[in-house]
Amino acid sequence: MIPLFAAYVAGRETDYVRECLDTGWLASGGQFNRRFAEELSRFLGASHAVPCNSGTSALHVSLMLAGVGPDDRVLVSDLTFVATANPIRYLRAEPVLIDAHPTHWNVDVELMADELKRRADRGQRPAAVLPTHILGRACRLDPLLEAAQRFDVPVIEDAAEAFGATVDGRQAGTFGLAGCFSFNGNKQITTGGGGLIATDDDGLARQADHIINQAKLPGPGYVHDQVGYNYRLSNVAAAIGLAQFEQLPEIVARKHRIAARYRCLADLPGIALPYEEPGTVSSDWLTTILIDEAQFGRSRDEMLGCLAERGVEARPIWTPLHKMPMYAHAERVGGDIADQLDAQGLSLPSFAGLSDEQQQHIIHTIQSLYIRTGPPG
Numbered sequence: 001m002i003p004l005f006a007a008y009v010a011g012r013e014t015d016y017v018r019e020c021l022d023t024g025w026l027a028s029g030g031q032f033n034r035r036f037a038e039e040l041s042r043f044l045g046a047s048h049a050v051p052c053n054s055g056t057s058a059l060h061v062s063l064m065l066a067g068v069g070p071d072d073r074v075l076v077s078d079l080t081f082v083a084t085a086n087p088i089r090y091l092r093a094e095p096v097l098i099d100a101h102p103t104h105w106n107v108d109v110e111l112m113a114d115e116l117k118r119r120a121d122r123g124q125r126p127a128a129v130l131p132t133h134i135l136g137r138a139c140r141l142d143p144l145l146e147a148a149q150r151f152d153v154p155v156i157e158d159a160a161e162a163f164g165a166t167v168d169g170r171q172a173g174t175f176g177l178a179g180c181f182s183f184n185g186n187k188q189i190t191t192g193g194g195g196l197i198a199t200d201d202d203g204l205a206r207q208a209d210h211i212i213n214q215a216k217l218p219g220p221g222y223v224h225d226q227v228g229y230n231y232r233l234s235n236v237a238a239a240i241g242l243a244q245f246e247q248l249p250e251i252v253a254r255k256h257r258i259a260a261r262y263r264c265l266a267d268l269p270g271i272a273l274p275y276e277e278p279g280t281v282s283s284d285w286l287t288t289i290l291i292d293e294a295q296f297g298r299s300r301d302e303m304l305g306c307l308a309e310r311g312v313e314a315r316p317i318w319t320p321l322h323k324m325p326m327y328a329h330a331e332r333v334g335g336d337i338a339d340q341l342d343a344q345g346l347s348l349p350s351f352a353g354l355s356d357e358q359q360q361h362i363i364h365t366i367q368s369l370y371i372r373t374g375p376p377g
């Protein structure tokens with residue numbers, strides 16, 4: 001079976017983890033946590049990088065420090081992984097789900113910006129906006145950043161899937177007040193489980209570092225000045241992350257090659273790939289195609305089964321949040337774009353270690369499954 005994901009471990013992971021074991025620096029403290037933060041803040045071009053134990057905790061802390069609290073509203077992408085929205089609820093706030101864009105599939109930022117204006121006209125101010133850069137594809141946020149500034153609403157970017165993607169040469173996740181990244185096992189690079197908050201805001205970085213360390217005050221004693229969280233990244237995880245980060249150029253180059261090869265699938269009737277917004281460079285984290293049953297002759301769900309029978313693990317795109325019971329009653333803005341993408345979206349194995357032969361097998365299988373439906377010619 002060709003899996004959807006497999007970590008790419010080809011660097012100094014073992015050496016660095018052994019160093020943790022040899023020195024006894026396994027958990028908090030230790031040089032890898034510090035080095036990982038330094039390297040990533042430099043790479044991202046952000047003043048601060050605060051490593052966390054997951055992308056979800058990075059989002060939770062960022063939203064908290066942006067001021068989100070009980071009964072607040074947060075405008076968020078409808079088509080995203082569920083972990084984007086859950087931290088809104090941890091803070092007892094309510095998500096407002098904004099539809100996806102039909103061609104690039106990220107959140108429709110014009111729609112999100114218009115909703116900010118509409119609410120401002122009614123004297124309502126959402127506590128934050130939370131756009132996601134999905135599938136490694138950086139989203140141009142310009143109209144949203146403008147509206148958010150005008151109405152004084154903080155922008156938190158969920159860049160969990162977009163590590164290494166850029167807009168006009170600048171890293172996704174560095175446009176808002178804070179950007180959140182994930183280093184879960186299936187992401188561009190992994191710490192085995194981890195995340196990061198990137199920010200230029202000194203106060204936010206300092207408070208984030210405090211809150212994720214149980215809000216412990218400096219000094220030898222156990223004095224804590226607020227309810228904190230155990231959200232810090234361990235030194236062992238950071239050691240793996242640093243070794244992974246050193247391979248990022250190789251990983252991204254491999255991902256670009258894989259995505260480029262999959263592009264031939266768009267030549268088949270009924271198969272579409274997302275449109276690249278001008279000035280954006282995708283990290284090509286996960287190649288996802290749309291399958292139009294009327295033209296291709298098979299539905300997305302049929303394709304899932306056919307591929308599995310032939311040894312390929314494909315997956316549906318994210319299920320829109322509004323289709324899940326906990327968000328079914330959330331306010332929604334937009335039409336049915338997320339639903340259309342949900343019905344047709346199929347993600348294909350795109351991990352850095354995918355071999356040429358494996359990818360050829362996937363491509364040939366999809367080509368062979370096309371059923372000519374219309375009249376010949």
Ligand SMILES: *Cc1c(COP(=O)(O)O)cnc(C)c1O
Pocket residue numbers: 053054055056057080081083084132158160161181182183184193194195
């Ligand atoms: C993976 C992911 C997260 C959560 O990250 P974890 O490290 O798994 O907690 C959040 N948002 C998006 C869009 C993701 O893909």
